[in-house]
Amino acid sequence: MANQLSNRVNAGKEPERTSSLKAVALVFLKLGTIAFGGPAAHIAMMDDEVVRRRGWLSREEFVDLLGATNLIPGPNSTEMAIHIGRRQAGLAGLLVAGACFILPATFIVTAFAWIYVTYGSLPQVAGALYGVKPVIIAIVLQALVNLSRTALKTRFLMAVAAVAAALAFFGANELLLLMGGGVAVLAGKWLLTLRRAQLSGWVWILGAWPLELGKGFAAGTSGTAFGLWPLFWFFLKVGSILYGSGYVLLAFMRADLVERWGWLTETQLLDAVAA
Known part of the structure; x- marks a missing residue:
């Protein structure tokens, strides 16, 4: 019951127009570390995090941003992270959100690549x-x-x-x-x-x-x-x-x-x- 009430309150309140750089960094560092399963799964987790939980964007704004990412080439989920970072914390937020979302996967893939090259023939x-x-x-x-x-x-x-x-x-x-x-x-x-x-x-x-x-x-x-x-x-x-x-x-x-x-x-x- 408490969760349902919280969701209704978050759905009905005005979107939070700005956020601290630290908050943006923590959100996308978390998503970049745990978001497995491809762009569709990433987008779903972003929706849960920035719309339902934190109220940074309304549902309509989130869908508009998603539509915009489909008009340009490149990975949709990374572009969404960059868009949301820019929306919440300006140019610095754009850079921080993009870096925090991309770098964890970069380090994880690098580790897997090293393991594969070193031990893949076992x-x-x-x-x-x-x-x-x-x-x-x-x-x-x-x-x-x-x-x-x-x-x-x-x-x-x-x-x-x-x-x-x-x-x-x-x-x-x-x-x-x-x-x-x-x-x-x-x-x-x-x-x-x-x-x-x-x-x-x-x-x-x-x-x-x-x-x-x-x-x-x-x-x-x-x-x-x-x-x-x-x-x-x-x-x-x-x-x-x-x-x-x-x-x-x-x-x-x-x-x-x-x-x-x-x-x-x-x-x-x-x-x-x-x-």
Whole structure:
């Protein structure tokens, strides 16, 4: 009863317009340390922390911020942390919230990476990772199903997704597929506005050129030697064009780091996802 009353009071009160830098740091340090499960889980925990518990934002403001993060590339949960930090404590809050949310995961991943490189070849560790891989595949498949329910709302979008999946299977470049898919959807809406029904020809035309260009790109970049600058440019590229769920990142990493450049094996990529 007391919790219900507290929730009603928090839901009805005015949002707290400013917060101390210390409060912002503690909240996002906590979230950055315990928020496992991907952007969707991070967003849910932020909602619980800054809307329900602390009343920093109203539900409407939180949803507006979430909508804004979906309009720009990059990881949604990190962008939400930065937005909320800026909203509560100005420019210093922006920097502190971002750093406190990102750094714990950075240290944890660094520790896991060291353990993997040092002990990953041991039979006990290899056996544990081998047992985790089916679970990771199941999680990714579940995420794909959930994303498809949201994204594929019409038959035309389903058709574009099917064409893109087929082209990706034959080695088309993922960036060109994204551009081609976007142009195909825009062209489809334009054709529907003009009451034209021959959408299949447009889908084929807008889907064929990414396949050919993607094959040429893949042929010209396979086997690239590893280096810090190529690694930097890869993640800069991905960070500049990646929208939506972090699961989309897996497609880029597999296409470039595994198939195109050979920096990782399929096993190492799955182990990284498991960790």
